[in-house]
Structure formats: structure tokens, C-alpha cells
Amino acid sequence: MKSPQQVIFDAVYAASLRLGYATYDYLPAKDTAYPFVYVGEQFDQDLQTKTNIYGRVQQTVHIYHNYRRRRELTAMMDALKVEFRSLKESEGFYITCRNINAQTIIDTSTPDVLLHGIIEVEFQFN
Known part of the structure; x- marks a missing residue:
């Protein structure tokens, strides 16, 4: 049985794939085409009762796109x-x-200036 944290990670990853986005669970190579989605950091707080686990998970999702494609980046973020x-x-x-x-x-960590969208989503599970 998967942990609830892994279930949520997988659900977020699958949601991005359903939308047709190139999606990774790591930062891909520098020659990867833009845009892409990177399902990144996860923080969790879980509690256990005698019969159940419940809690919260904060999942961070990163979207990288070319600097001149802000409208497309915004549309991707909204769809996600x-x-x-x-x-x-x-x-x-x-x-x-x-x-x-x-x-x-604005992301200037590469030779190309990029837009970096960051979504932090908090889920509750039980």
C-alpha cells in the first residue's frame, strides 16, 4: 500500500500529464524543450488514529517557460x-x-531568461 504522500504526488503528476504537459519528477537536462512541469518539493504532516491516517501535504509544482510566453505559462498554471x-x-x-x-x-539561472511559475498546493487527506 502506498503512503498518502506518494498517492498525492502521483495524483498531482498524473493531473499534469492529463493536461498534456511534459512532466518530470526531477529537473530535466538543460536542452529540454519549454514549457515543462516539474513536480518538486513535498512537505507533510500526518497523524494516526487507531484505525486511520489523516493529515496534510504541501506539494510544490514548478512550471518553466520561455520569457516571452507569459500568457501560455499563466494558462498552464490556471489549468493545473x-x-x-x-x-x-x-x-x-x-x-x-x-x-x-x-x-x-523571472529565472536567470540559465543563458536564456525564463519564466518560472511556482504553485504551492495544500491537500488534506484521510
């Missing part, structure tokens, strides 16, 4: 947020999207 809010159940766990924070920043 809609998908995350629609997650209700996966592999024996009930999932509720509790909160979403997002930001768009």
Missing part, C-alpha cells in the same frame, strides 16, 4: 490549479485541496 481542485479520491484516500498559492518569477 483547476485539476488540483478537482482531486477528490485516489487509491483509498480522500483528498481535499485546501489552499493554493502561486507566483511567477
Whole structure:
């Protein structure tokens, strides 16, 4: 049986794939075409009762795109947020999207200037 944290990670990853986005669980090579989604950091707080596990998971999702494609980046971020809010159940766990924070920043860590969208989504599970 998977942990609830892995179930949520897998559900987020699958949501990005359903939207048709190139999706990775690692930062891909520098020659990877833009845009792409990187399902990254995860923080969790779980509690256990005698018969059940429940808690919260914060999942960070990164979207990288060319600097001149802000509208496309924004559309990707919006579509992902809609998908995350629609997650209700996966592999024996009930999932509720509790909160979403997002930001768009300029990324100058590569020779090409990029837009870096960051979505932080908090899920509750039981």
C-alpha cells in the first residue's frame, strides 16, 4: 500500500500529464524543450488514529517557460490549479485541496531568461 504522500504526488503528476504537459519528477537536462512541469518539493504532516491516517501535504509544482510566453505559462498554471481542485479520491484516500498559492518569477539561472511559475498546493487527506 502506498503512503498518502506518494498517492498525492502521483495524483498531482498524473493531473499534469492529463493536461498534456511534459512532466518530470526531477529537473530535466538543460536542452529540454519549454514549457515543462516539474513536480518538486513535498512537505507533510500526518497523524494516526487507531484505525486511520489523516493529515496534510504541501506539494510544490514548478512550471518553466520561455520569457516571452507569459500568457501560455499563466494558462498552464490556471489549468493545473483547476485539476488540483478537482482531486477528490485516489487509491483509498480522500483528498481535499485546501489552499493554493502561486507566483511567477523571472529565472536567470540559465543563458536564456525564463519564466518560472511556482504553485504551492495544500491537500488534506484521510
